[in-house]
Amino acid sequence: MASDKKGRGSSDQQPFFHINKKKSAGRGGSRDPSPAIDLDHFKKRLKILYSHWNERKSDLWQSSHVISMAYPPESAEHPKSAALSLWLLGHEFKDTIMVFMETVMHVLCSTESAAILEALQGPASEAIGADCLLHVKGSRADQEAVLRLMDGLLEDISKRTGFSILTVGHVAREASRGWLARAWTGKLRSLNFSLRDVVAGFSDLFSVKDRREIMNVRKAAYLTDNVMRNYMKPLIEDAVDEEGSEAHSRLTEKVKGAVSKVALRANERLQMDLGGVGICFGPIIQSGGGFDIRPHHAASSSGLLQYDTAGVAIIGLGCSYKGYCSVIARMMLFDPSTWQEKAYNVLVTAEKAVVSSLRPGVKLSAVYQAAVSVVEREFPELVPHLTETAGSSMGLEFLEIGWAIEARNEKFVRQNMVFNVYLGLQDLLKDPKKPNGCTFSMVLADTVIVEGEETKVVTRRCSKLPEDVSYSFTEEDDEEEKEKMPQAFDGKEAKRIAVTGEGTHKMISGELMLEQLLDMQPNVPKGPRSARRRRLG
DSSP states (O other): OOOOOOOOOOTTOOOOOOOOOOOOOTTTOOOOOOOOOEEEHHHHHHHHHHHHHHTTTTTTTTSSSEEEEOOOOOOOOOHHHHHHHHHHHHOOOSSSEEEEOOOOOOEEEEEEHHHHHGGHHHHHHHHOOOOEEEEEEOTOOOHHHHHHHHHHHHHHHHOOOOOSSSSEEOOOOGTHHHHHHHHHHHHHHTTTOOOEEHHHHHHHHHHHHHHHHHHHHHHHHHHHHHIIIIHHHHHHHHHHHHTTTBBBHHHHHHHHHHHHHHHHHHHHHTTOOOOGEEEEEEEEEEEEOOOOOOOOOOOOBSBBOOOOOSSEEEEEEEEEETTEEEEEEEEEEEEHHHHHHHHHHHHHHHHHHHHHOOOOOOOOHHHHHHHHHHHHHHOGGGGGGBBBBBEESSSSSSSSSTOETTTOOOOOOOEEEEEEEEEEEEEEEEETTTSSSEEEEEEEEEEEETTTTEETTTTTTTTOOOHHHHEEOOOOOOHHHTTSSSSOHHHHHHHHIIIOOSSSSOOOOOHHHHHHHHHHHSSSHHHHHGGGGTOOO
């Protein structure tokens, strides 16, 4: 089935993008003075970078004498250079080249960026004893002028190193993305420098999060969970209940609009920077058939919402905050067969096994095997349909290279890592007795933080319980459904307290407030919509 892939789609059609439109020096050369750099944070991160480089130089950094990164002015994807800029500087400085050497840090950038980055010169010396040299291209500099700046930068590099063959670490997959990267890579090769791919070094460097990063992930997860639970899922319920024929693309556009609404409501209580709110995955809606649940390819299927063909719908979303990603995916089952219900229950149990296994010191291969063991024990016929990975680590990138939860990965889980647990069953027959019949797939995804010996699912408030994801079109007594509902809360009050956090809580800041909001359980009555659970139509 053709797909409706938008956002950060590109040649490899990665489905993630960022919608934060806050202007900065890294966004079109704006003169907005807002992107001031936290210099203490920069010094801390610069020390971590150089320490990691020195300690793992021979393996992860490929014995590089120099580390180079070129960030293009525009990119359809979220490149590793963007992750480095955000991680080190707190902002995206596009159209920029950064070169790290033992005693100097070179930055080739625009005039607007230089006005901000010149503040790094003193802190760089304090942190690692290195100079920070800016190579500034004017606002109207043509390509020839930029090439001359590159020549000057390379001449300085050659003078400062005494190696007969200089080894330069770079990210190979980004070497040809945009004119700036292509020109810079061409210059390096023309001087017979030895270019080595150090993507593994950056992936390892970014893998363990500090307290600030984890807080950003938690805020992103709070948005993701709320949009899914209070906008996206009810939106699909309403469309099905009204027997509408809305296109997936139209529904996902409505979901995108809800992200800003949730962020506005959360802003006062969680002190969020609204300019840092974005979307890093989807939204996706797949129904009717032609399911593709590979995380790099997942996108909304084309056409209209269909709930009767395959009997399932996959809905997914990922919000980001200050570049840090979160993700959630849930199933909706319509008149499910016993086979579908059993498959779903096994998937839920397998995902729980993955989460429970994410502990410091556990191999990622063992984490994946935990899911396999559940399926082998509970429903062995499904083993061939289990996805080959159960997710990966996540942070400034939706999927961090080298940290996939898969059978062949012998890396160990570390404390303060964040994972996108993403597990699915693909290409199942709706009726096993009809080998040429309709197929369907299932997927569940959650944002998981490994904090010490405790693993926290920070998108847990959106229920995966069978009774909360299954819908039937058979006639039932609405009054009987209502009688089953506890009367302690009405729907509006539950939503006001547990979702937006308005009204009853006193104003407290930061981590404690976020923890309280995340710890609120989802199993409060959901008002009138609960009367439609297990009966639609």
